[in-house]
Amino acid sequence: xxxxxxxxxxxxxxxxxxxxxxxxxxxxxxxxxxxxxxxxxxxxxxxxxxxxxxxxxxxxxxxxxxxxxxxxxxxxxxxxxxxxxxxxxxxxxxxxxxxxxxxxxxxxxxxxxxxxxxxxxxxxxxxxxxxxxxxxxxxxxxxxxxxxxxxxxxxxxxxxxxxxxxxxxxxxxxxxxxx
Amino acid sequence: xxxxxxxxxxxxxxxxxxxxxxxxxxxxxxxxxxxxxxxxxxxxxxxxxxxxxxxxxxxxxxxxxxxxxxxxxxxxxxxxxxxxxxxxxxxxxxxxxxxxxxxxxxxxxxxxxxxxxxxxxxxxxxxxxxxxxxxxxxxxxxxx
Numbered sequence: 001x002x003x004x005x006x007x008x009x010x011x012x013x014x015x016x017x018x019x020x021x022x023x024x025x026x027x028x029x030x031x032x033x034x035x036x037x038x039x040x041x042x043x044x045x046x047x048x049x050x051x052x053x054x055x056x057x058x059x060x061x062x063x064x065x066x067x068x069x070x071x072x073x074x075x076x077x078x079x080x081x082x083x084x085x086x087x088x089x090x091x092x093x094x095x096x097x098x099x100x101x102x103x104x105x106x107x108x109x110x111x112x113x114x115x116x117x118x119x120x121x122x123x124x125x126x127x128x129x130x131x132x133x134x135x136x137x138x139x140x141x142x143x144x145x146x147x148x149x150x151x152x153x154x155x156x157x158x159x160x161x162x163x164x165x166x167x168x169x170x171x172x173x174x175x176x177x178x179x
Numbered sequence: 180x181x182x183x184x185x186x187x188x189x190x191x192x193x194x195x196x197x198x199x200x201x202x203x204x205x206x207x208x209x210x211x212x213x214x215x216x217x218x219x220x221x222x223x224x225x226x227x228x229x230x231x232x233x234x235x236x237x238x239x240x241x242x243x244x245x246x247x248x249x250x251x252x253x254x255x256x257x258x259x260x261x262x263x264x265x266x267x268x269x270x271x272x273x274x275x276x277x278x279x280x281x282x283x284x285x286x287x288x289x290x291x292x293x294x295x296x297x298x299x300x301x302x303x304x305x306x307x308x309x310x311x312x313x314x315x316x317x318x319x320x321x322x323x
Binding site: 051052054056058064065066068069070095096097098099100113115117171176 | 195197198218219220221222223224226227228229230231235236314322
């Protein structure tokens with residue numbers, strides 16, 4: 001009787017541990033997710049780099065100000081999502097139009113929006129609004145990735161989990177004058 | 180990290196004042212009553228400007244009844260000389276005969292984007308100032 005009680009007790013202990021691990025693991029994986037946003041020149045497949053190469057990102061509705069993330073030498077801007085508020089490294093609001101941060105860490109949210117100073121290669125191209133790209137599903141991007149259409153050239157990229165690839169091109173002179 | 184190290188550089192007028200300036204110009208021009216609460220998101224953009232620099236754009240969420248996209252000088256004399264703060268109610272991609280921004284919200288009954296340019300582009304001199312001040316490094320990319 002005692003042995004059986006010990007066995008039941010042991011099993012329930014193991015079960016508790018398993019449940020705890022199963023509950024904690026997804027949270028741990030979410031606590032350090034990194035989103036990569038890559039700007040690719042749709043005309044030639046090269047990364048968009050330079051002093052004025054960046055993306056504006058809004059994660060959820062927490063901030064009105066865009067988080068401007070400069071791209072690196074590979075045309076990639078990185079954004080870390082966390083569930084731990086102590087890891088967040090930018091303020092909720094600064095009163096500025098944009099918060100510039102090379103390595104932003106922000107609170108995880110189910111959706112995010114992107115805007116960048118280029119023309120999106122895709123349907124409508126020259127008449128397309130970047131802000132039409134709003135409401136990316138964070139989970140979908142983390143799970144499957146996203147690659148925008150490319151009507152500027154023949155360059156293609158396969159979607160990678162956690163990565164948003166945007167085919168863009170610089171503005172023409174007249175497009176610049178419209179701003 | 181200090182806050183000053185991570186916020187956008189201040190290109191002259193403090194950005195909060197820029198937001199108020201844009202809202203005031205919009206309300207004065209169209210008789211709207213937009214307040215900070217109507218500002219759904221903000222970003223800076225000017226052609227060639229580094230991250231965080233450039234014209235401050237306010238994306239407004241609220242009725243746009245009575246608002247017409249276009250350029251509206253804040254002072255009457257800007258119509259004549261071209262130079263001066265000019266409210267730009269952006270019609271968005273493909274709007275205004277194709278002469279409008281691709282970086283902003285599509286103008287609609289409940290949303291619009293506003294910013295202030297440094298010249299009235301329908302005046303040749305204003306077009307020059309708009310280019311020089313808002314689109315080149317020489318102009319310092321003023322926020323409003």
